[in-house]
Amino acid sequence: MHIAVTGAAGCVGQALLPALAREPAILRILALDRTPPALPPPGGAAVCEARVGDLTRLRPEDLAGVDTLVHLAFQLMGGHGRRHDRAWVRQQNVALSDQVFRTAIAAGVRHLVFLSSAAVYGPWPDSPQPLTEDHPTRPRFPYAEDKVAVEQALRALAREHPECRVTILRPPAIVGPHAHPLLLQIARGRFYPAGGEQPVQILWEDDAAAAIARSVTTRTQGTFNLGAEPAWSLRAMARHRRRWGVPVPLGLIRALHPLAWRLSARAGDPGWVRGLDGPLVLDCTRAREQLGWTPRVSTAACLERLRH
Template identity: 45%
Template sequence: MKVLVTGSSSHLACALLPRLAAHPDVEQILGVDLRPPVFRDPRYTHVLCDVRSAQLARLMTGIDAVVHLAFVVMHGELGPERHDRDLIRDINLAGGQNVFRTAAAARVAAVVHLSSAAVYELPARERPIPEAHPRKPLPGFAYAEDKIALEDWLDAFEREHREIRVARLRPHVIVGPHAQPYLRALVRAPFYVRLSDPAPRLQVVHEADVVAAILAALTRDVSGAFNLAAADAATLRELKPLALPLPFPLARAVVRLGWRFGRGTEPAWLEGLRHELVLDTSRARRRLGWRPRYDTAAGCIKAIDEEG
């Protein structure tokens, strides 16, 4: 199997590519990213390419499957352009559409798309949330807006291209040694954000378990959406019992100030902590045979500390 990976220098790709190269069914990997390679292997070729580029059509020739990771997540690597909403939307939406269109033109058999649990409408009446739950972004959450816009577009694309098998993975917050720097810093900080009682519960998922789901989606005859999260849910206080409480208004002010002056991430990520988001992962366990190695939120957090 020849696999093309977009966003091949992304945080998650650092965890995915070694596992992909070690898979017995994978003969060749083609990485596509605007940044230099983060992985080297005899079966791996890295191409500097924008996912919006017409060059992508040529790269798709002979490819059996695509893993679409390319997406602007926390804007930290965009520098002065991190506040350019039109640019970010174009990368995320037009780039994603180009990936799927060129895959269809090249007769690629399968595409595994990394979506997100951020697509779900909150607050949720259903708990845990199944894949059929309505999609609606939190106000001002650009990341969720673009994930939803691409999924909405994919609904029509899949109806028109039934010959392509599309699997949409919707992981909760991804933690691990290659997680977003902001998330790693938050996990290791000596404080936790204190929320109003009853404090909402949250889930996370370890990057190794997301990689396992990607590999399963590549090699099994499955399609549709799949939630990914550690089985249990916990409050921030339960996850960091020895940490000091930081009042939410103060945390909000700090994040907003940092965002304004080019540090940290967009404030909507923090606002999302105020809403309980617990996923039903039974479909992934049933259809993908997914058995997460890190199956508790506390276990995922502990793993980050142990991995340094």
């Protein structure tokens, strides 16, 4: 198998490349990004190649021989520069993703894997527990809106090209050594939203990478929820193996976070805090039964790994 990965230098990409390199069936990995990704050390069956460049310049000949494309590249809003331009971010996430998919199909790629997000479900105060993949998407902020739009574009493309398999993965917040700084700060800190009793899920980055690798090697199409278990409240996470935590009024978080977002992309999209009043519990039965995937790192183990 010959695999191409967009956004290979990103948080998930850095965990995915070694996971793909360990798969005997994968002979070549093409890592695509604007910045040079860290490639796995040589020695496995796969030949790894990094190609640095803008996806807007991707051509079918760049993907010659590739049979599967894993699309991780995605822009987050925040910080300085064009990341505050909603129209630009939308174009980068939605229009460019559609362009990349069409380029891949023109190159002969017959399996497209997209890393979406559990944020497509909201969450909302009335979100059911657990959420199955058949639950309607109800995005609550721009990042989730773009994920839903890319999912819709990908499904439309699959209808145009039934010869091409499509896999969509919906993980919750992915934590680990390469995770977004805001997620690491929340997971390692003692602060939590006051009244934060809504259950949510996280996922260790190696488990996310394993799910992507399973979807690649099994060529299983469909939409799949991913998540560590059990679901815990943010209060329980903050106080895990600790005597105390610090509750912060949700109104204060919502008031201050946009300012931090203006100063640094490390703060994350302000829309993320809107979902703190709703549960996000995923039913991962389909991933277990069809992908043969089960998370190895529990919620407690995720927190303990991050704090050591």
